């Protein structure tokens with residue numbers, strides 16, 4: 584999948600949240616790092632059309648995030664900072680089934696869409712539980728399952744390991760590392776993004792470094808010290 588930003592700028596109420604940027608991304612693992620408020624979430628939300636550029640265009644494999652919004656949404660999945668907010672139905676299993684059901688799947692076809700994802704993420708024991716009965720790591724995995732069953736080509740994670748204890752953090756990190764899908768991950772965990780194919784550093788609404796993970800994390804450390 585190719586993500587292209589063409590002279591993209593975002594301003595909220597006249598205040599620039601992202602300075603104009605032109606960029607093409609096609610790597611399987613892309614990390615996004617930077618201080619709070621530097622524009623990371625704005626950048627990530629542009630990719631699936633959740634935020635529209637104030638000027639410029641974002642395309643995914645040539646599909647415009649504004650003009651082809653539906654097609655873009657069906658190719659991308661987004662895991663928010665607080666995944667509890669994206670689990671809508673009372674039972675985890677029903678929530679995971681919601682996307683495939685909305686696409687008309689039922690019976691054996693529905694089961695065939697869900698079972699491999701549930702097995703892959705090791706969450707069969709969570710299907711009859713309610714969101715408030717899950718730990719932070721389990722919520723991340725449940726939200727990821729609900730996204731993966733819709734078969735996105737790219738999954739965007741906004742700080743997926745924030746507020747997780749070490750065990751849950753490692754489980755989520757391992758799961759993301761093993762994904763077959765492309766992943767773009769915003770993270771404050773520099774060790775996590777160290778193995779990524781490409782890392783972007785944001786500072787004060789600007790992309791200030793783009794390249795190798797080792798160089799990007801060194802650049803970022805230098806920036807903040």
Ligand SMILES: Nc1ncnc2c1ncn2[C@@H]1O[C@H](COP(=O)(O)OP(=O)(O)OP(=O)(O)O)[C@@H](O)[C@H]1O
Pocket residue numbers: 595596599600617618619620621622623624625626
């Ligand atoms: N919907 C919005 N309306 C107004 N301002 C916004 C909106 N979304 C973001 N901003 C502002 O844009 C700037 C960049 O925010 P953004 O959420 O992209 O930063 P971030 O790097 O993801 O921060 P964090 O690490 O804290 O999540 C901030 O000053 C923020 O207050």
